[in-house]
Amino acid sequence: xxxxxxxxxxxxxxxxxxxxxxxxxxxxxxxxxxxxxxxxxxxxxxxxxxxxxxxxxxxxxxxxxxxxxxxxxxxxxxxxxxxxxxxxxxxxxxxxxxxxxxxxxxxxxxxxxxxxxxxxxxxxxxxxxxxxxxxxxxxxxxxxxxxxxxxxxxxxxxxxxxxxxxxxxxx
Amino acid sequence: xxxxxxxxxxxxxxxxxxxxxxxxxxxxxxxxxxxxxxxxxxxxxxxxxxxxxxxxxxxxxxxxxxxxxxxxxxxxxxxxxxxxxxxxxxxxxxxxxxxxxxxxxxxxxxxxxxxxxxxxxxxxxxxxxxxxxxxxxxxxxxxxxxxxxxxxxxxxxxxxxxxxxxxxxxxxxxxxxxxxxxxxxxxxxxxxxxxxxxxxxxxxxxxxxxxxxxxxxxxxxxxxxxxxxxxxxxxxxxxxxxxxxxxxxxxxxxxxxxxxxxxxxxxxxxxxxxxxxxxxxxxxxxxxxxxxxxxxxxxxxxxxxxxxxxxxxxxxxxxxxxxxxxxxxxxxxxxxxxxxxxxxxxxxxxxxxxxxxxxxxxxxxxxxxxxxxxxxxxxxxxxxxxxxxxxxxxxxxxxxxxxxxxxxxxxxxxxxxxxxxxxxxxxxxxxxxxxxxxxxxxxxxxxxxxxxxxxxxxxxxxxxxxxxxxxxxxxxxxxxxxxxxxxxxxxxxxxxxxxxxxxxxxxxxxxxxxxxxxxxxxxxxxxxxxxxxxxxxxxxxxxxxxxxxxxxxxxxxxx
Numbered sequence: 134x135x136x137x138x139x140x141x142x143x144x145x146x147x148x149x150x151x152x153x154x155x156x157x158x159x160x161x162x163x164x165x166x167x168x169x170x171x172x173x174x175x176x177x178x179x180x181x182x183x184x185x186x187x188x189x190x191x192x193x194x195x196x197x198x199x200x201x202x203x204x205x206x207x208x209x210x211x212x213x214x215x216x217x218x219x220x221x222x223x224x225x226x227x228x229x230x231x232x233x234x235x236x237x238x239x240x241x242x243x244x245x246x247x248x249x250x251x252x253x254x255x256x257x258x259x260x261x262x263x264x265x266x267x268x269x270x271x272x273x274x275x276x277x278x279x280x281x282x283x284x285x286x287x288x289x290x291x292x293x294x295x296x297x298x299x300x301x302x303x304x
Numbered sequence: 305x306x307x308x309x310x311x312x313x314x315x316x317x318x319x320x321x322x323x324x325x326x327x328x329x330x331x332x333x334x335x336x337x338x339x340x341x342x343x344x345x346x347x348x349x350x351x352x353x354x355x356x357x358x359x360x361x362x363x364x365x366x367x368x369x370x371x372x373x374x375x376x377x378x379x380x381x382x383x384x385x386x387x388x389x390x391x392x393x394x395x396x397x398x399x400x401x402x403x404x405x406x407x408x409x410x411x412x413x414x415x416x417x418x419x420x421x422x423x424x425x426x427x428x429x430x431x432x433x434x435x436x437x438x439x440x441x442x443x444x445x446x447x448x449x450x451x452x453x454x455x456x457x458x459x460x461x462x463x464x465x466x467x468x469x470x471x472x473x474x475x476x477x478x479x480x481x482x483x484x485x486x487x488x489x490x491x492x493x494x495x496x497x498x499x500x501x502x503x504x505x506x507x508x509x510x511x512x513x514x515x516x517x518x519x520x521x522x523x524x525x526x527x528x529x530x531x532x533x534x535x536x537x538x539x540x541x542x543x544x545x546x547x548x549x550x551x552x553x554x555x556x557x558x559x560x561x562x563x564x565x566x567x568x569x570x571x572x573x574x575x576x577x578x579x580x581x582x583x584x585x586x587x588x589x590x591x592x593x594x595x596x597x598x599x600x601x602x603x604x605x606x607x608x609x610x611x612x613x614x615x616x617x618x619x620x621x622x623x624x625x626x627x628x629x630x631x632x633x634x635x636x637x638x639x640x641x642x643x644x645x646x647x648x649x650x651x652x653x654x655x656x657x658x659x660x661x662x663x664x665x666x667x668x669x670x671x672x673x674x675x676x677x678x679x680x681x682x683x684x685x686x687x688x689x690x691x692x693x694x695x696x697x698x699x700x701x702x703x704x705x706x707x708x709x710x711x712x713x714x715x716x717x718x719x720x721x722x723x724x725x726x727x728x729x730x731x732x733x734x735x736x737x738x739x740x741x742x743x744x745x746x747x748x749x750x751x752x753x754x755x756x757x758x759x760x761x762x763x764x765x766x767x768x769x770x771x772x773x774x775x776x777x778x779x780x781x782x783x784x785x786x787x788x789x790x791x792x793x794x795x796x797x798x799x800x801x802x803x804x805x806x807x808x809x810x811x812x813x814x815x816x817x818x819x820x821x822x823x824x825x826x827x828x829x830x831x832x833x834x835x836x837x838x839x840x841x842x843x844x845x846x847x848x849x850x851x852x853x854x855x856x857x858x859x860x861x862x863x
Contacts, residue, residue, distance in 0.1 A: 143484060146435070151425060158426045188611070195608035201430040201450060204484040 135164065136190050137216060137286045140179040140197055141205040144170065148202045152179060155200065161185065161193050165218075165283030176204065180216075180285045209286055216286040220264050221246060222255045225275035234274050241267055252277055309437050309468040310335035313401070314343050316444040319476045322372050324348060324363070324727055325401075326356040330376020331416060332403030335468035348727065348756060351748035353380050355720040357387020358746070361396050362721025365707045366682055367728035368521065370397040370452045377403045378416030381462070382423065386714055388458045389427040393711025394542060395519060397456035399447050400428075406466040407435065421462050429457030437470045442477050449480040454487030455606040456519055487605060491622035491630065499577075499601045499618045500634035506575035506599075508643045509535045512558065512587075515542030515710065516580015516604060516624050523547065523703040525628035526579060532632070534640045536647055538566040540581050541695055544706040549679070549699035555647070556656070559587040560847045561692040564654035564859045567847070569647050570595055571854040578602045580624045583613040584711070589853035603627050654859050656696050658841070664814045666690070666765040666837040670697040673735055673763060676821045681733040682707065682725045684718040686742030688772035690765050692843045694737040716745025719762060723749060726758040733761070733825055740766040740790055740797075750804035753830045761824045762832045767839045768792045775842045779857070792836065801832035812836045 142148045149168060156163050164182040171178045183193060190208060197206045226234050234253055238245055243257035257267050261284070268276070307315065313336060317325070325347045329337045340347050350356040353375040360371030371391075375384050381402040391398045405414040421433045430450050432443045440463070447459040503509055517526055523546040530537045530553050537547040538555040547554055555566040570576060576598045581587070588594040591613060602609075602616040603624055610619040620627055658667040670693045673681070679701040685691040685708040700706050707725055709717040722736040736743075743764055753760050765771075774788040798808030807829050811820045817835070824831040844858025 147421065147425075147433070150422065154425050192608065192612060199606070199608055201482060201485045 134184065134186070136183050136185070137209045137214065137284060138181045138183060138194070138197075139207045139209065139286060139288075140181060140203060141171070142177050142179060143202040143204065144175050144177040145202060148177070149179075151200055151202060152181075152197070155196055156183075156193075159192070159196060161189065165281070167283035167285050169285075180283070182284050207288070209288065214286045214288050216260055216284050217258050218261070218264055218284045219256070219258045219282045220267070221280040222257070222268065222271055222276055223252050223278040224255060224271050225277050226251065226253050230274060237270055237274075241270055243267055305474055306471045307474040308335065308471050309434075309440055309463065310339045312437075312440050312472070312474050313444065313463070313468070314339045314345060315474060316441055316476055317345055317372065320370070320444070320448045322370075325372045325374050326350055326359040326363070326724065327374030328353050328356055328376070328380060330380045330403065332377040332405060332465040333374065333380075333468075335465060336374065336401075336403070347374070348723075348752065350720065350723075350752050352746065353383030354387050354716065355723070355746050355749045355752065357384045357398075357400065358390065358714075358717050358720035359724035359727070360398050360400075361387060361391045361717075362684060362707050362724030363728040364391075364396050364398055364724070365721070366704050366725035368704065369728070370399055370448055371724060372399050372401065374401045375403070376416065377405055377420070378418045380416075381420040382418055385423060385427070388424055388460065390709050390712045390714045390717055391458040392427045392429070394515060394709065395456050396458065397452040398458040399451050400458055400460040402460065402462045403468070404433065404462045404464040407464045408466070410464065420460065424460050427458070428460050431460040431462070433462045434464065434467050437467050437472045440467065440472075441474060445477045446480055446482060450482070450485060454485070455516075488607075488621050489605070489623040489626055491603070491620045491627035493630075495618060495620045496627060496630050497634060499603075499620060500631050502575055502599060502601060502618060503533065503535070503577065504636040504638055506638050507640070508573045509575040509577060509638060509640065510569050510573040511535050511537040511547075511577045511579060512540075512570060512581050513537060513543040513546045513579045514540040514581025517543055517546040518580075518703045520580060520605070520624040521703070522580070522625035522628055525625055525632060528632050529577075529628055529635065533635055533637045534644060535577070535638075536569060536644065538562070538570060540584070540587055540710070541691075541708055542706070542710045543581060544695060545700040545703045548701045550701065553644075555651075557695050559584075559853060560589070560849075561696065561843050561845065562853070563656055563696070564845050564856055565647055565650035567845075567853045567856065568650045570598075571852075572646070573598045576600045578604070579628070580604060582609045585613075588613060589847050589851050593852045654845075662814060663838050664812065664817070664836060666693050666767065666835070666841055667697050668814060669763060669765060669817055669835050669837065670694055670737060672817050672821055673737070674698045676818065676825060677733055677735070681705065681735050682722075682729060684708065684722040684725060684734070684736045686718040686736070686738045687713045687715045688739050688742060688770065689767075689775065689841075689843050690737050690739040690742065690771075692772075693765065696843075698737070715742040719743060719760070720746050720749050722760045722762075723753055723758055726753075726760055727756075736760060736762045738762055738764045739771060740764055740768060741770045744795070747800070750801065750806055750830060750832075754805040758830065759828050760830050762830070763821075764797060764832065764834050765837050766792065766797070766834050767837050767841065769839060771841075772843070778840075778842070779846075780848070797832050797834040801830070804830075806830035806832055808832050808834070810834045810836065
């Protein structure tokens with residue numbers, strides 16, 4: 134099962150290597166990983182999408198928590214978070230289908246980031262389903278290149294994951 | 305007061321109460337060595353950086369204090385790696401300090417440059433590359449705190465040589481504040497209550513005690529829990545010494561080379577009380593069939609150890625000693641008479657044994673070391689058959705007297721660890737129970753031991769082969785002894801010992817064993833005892849890798 138894990142870490146040299154190293158050394162999967170600063174400049178947030186059964190995920194969380202530079206780990210549950218991903222898609226065009234492609238992009242709600250003579254770069258932000266349907270929509274025209282940022286996620290309502298101390302160990 | 309980085313390091317180590325560093329000099333630690341020249345902290349010069357790391361580890365295990373080792377950049381640092389990994393796997397508090405090339409050269413493939421923080425990331429509890437001299441004192445304070453608290457482990461500090469020479473105001477922080485590090489000590493009161501009730505209600509309880517009990521200095525509490533409530537105790541390799549081996553409730557070690565009665569007991573138990581142990585594969589054997597009737601209480605300071613291998617019914621995260629103290633007050637004595645009678649039956653039917661004939665057998669040597677020292681010596685071991693025979697036939701009576709590389713299984717550990725132990729405990733008798741293979745992996749430290757007048761006794765169970773691998777080849781690889789044969793006469797250990805200024809002895813007859821051991825104990829020098837033991841002796845009982853632990857080879861009437 135896929136899990137979206139939000140990890141708050143010290144904004145320090147080498148922290149990304151510690152996290153990535155932990156996943157590879159212990160044989161955990163990373164589907165995507167996105168890193169960026171938070172409202173607190175000394176803390177960065179990593180959003181990691183990982184696959185595994187409950188036991189594996191439990192270990193991932195515990196092992197992440199053991200890292201000194203990790204200050205908080207939250208495994209989001211269904212319905213507790215919103216997630217977005219930014220994607221850039223380059224679609225092949227020619228004189229004949231150019232108009233059709235542009236109309237399709239427009240109808241999907243995506244934006245044109247760059248329109249060239251041989252290809253159009255499409256920009257879209259959305260959740261996983263939105264991006265999936267956009268890719269399916271554009272596929273028939275010929276997708277030349279896809280660049281994705283990886284998922285970022287944020288808790289909704291009470292599920293606020295802010296910079297701060299580690300939570301008490303859950304026994 | 306303004307000080308150089310090197311001076312700050314030494315002053316900080318003093319603040320941490322460090323008395324001895326095990327180390328080796330080199331280009332990028334010259335400023336530190338210059339400070340050490342007339343410092344009150346002493347450095348013990350080993351003959352290899354690996355020896356320094358193991359010595360710091362042995363010192364830590366024997367004394368409970370944090371061990372410190374020091375090496376230069378590049379090869380000096382990489383030579384520490386095996387020692388650091390050994391300490392990491394066994395949760396030993398250690399601070400490793402390495403020199404690094406000058407800050408502006410890092411990443412340049414400079415002479416003797418190695419990315420040691422990168423290399424040691426997965427084998428340290430934490431590590432630091434000092435980038436600014438202003439951080440140095442804080443980093444040292446944090447390193448000692450992290451190494452020695454929670455689940456202990458090695459921490460490495462990499463200090464570029466230019467930072468060792470820069471100057472700044474020295475202020476040693478009073479407190480440590482690390483927002484991402486906050487170990488749990490107390491144990492959840494509700495869980496402790498549940499555990500106490502489960503023990504009170506159990507019919508076939510067993511204590512399964514690991515290295516965590518030693519690290520937490522909890523052997524008194526283990527004893528109380530066991531003896532007051534008549535609960536039998538089995539120990540892991542690293543747990544040996546937590547409960548006196550001669551007590552009637554002691555079942556010895558469990559697992560792959562555990563006693564048959566310990567393995568039967570844990571398999572038939574209805575309650576396992578795991579104390580600072582981590583259900584390692586060498587202990588559980590086949591996981592699916594491990595202790596099928598047992599409820600599991602797991603007391604451990606590391607939440608990641610809980611339910612990692614075996615699903616736990618009552619986890620209690622926290623310090624073993626603190627938790628046992630509270631639990632001991634709440635447990636009502638269960639009725640274990642019938643259970644203990646059953647265990648006694650197994651013990652009678654399947655004792656540890658070996659052939660008692662005229663031949664010089666390794667088990668006999670270990671037994672005689674026990675008899676001669678009355679179980680009061682500090683024993684280090686190498687890895688392989690020597691290690692398992694030491695665990696089986698030496699009756700460990702006190703904590704911190706069994707020093708062995710359990711998790712990593714590092715050959716060459718025992719002798720330098722004995723050096724660290726003897727430095728930390730100058731009045732104790734220290735034996736390294738070794739094999740002729742392992743001892744040659746750090747034999748160069750004979751110089752360190754002799755020069756520093758550390759009267760360590762090395763008992764080589766010399767079977768002229770790499771015995772444990774040979775045993776597996778005999779049992780599982782059709783006796784195809786591929787590259788496991790050594791040579792009885794190369795080296796000549798007596799001459800080798802003498803060349804270093806140590807005392808060498810060669811013992812070929814069973815009847816001479818005890819006299820040799822007694823003589824060695826009286827000798828105020830390093831003694832190398834070359835016991836020419838039977839070449840094809842195997843360690844039994846044995847559970848084949850991945851097997852169920854009550855199906856053992858080498859036990860009469862079983863398997």
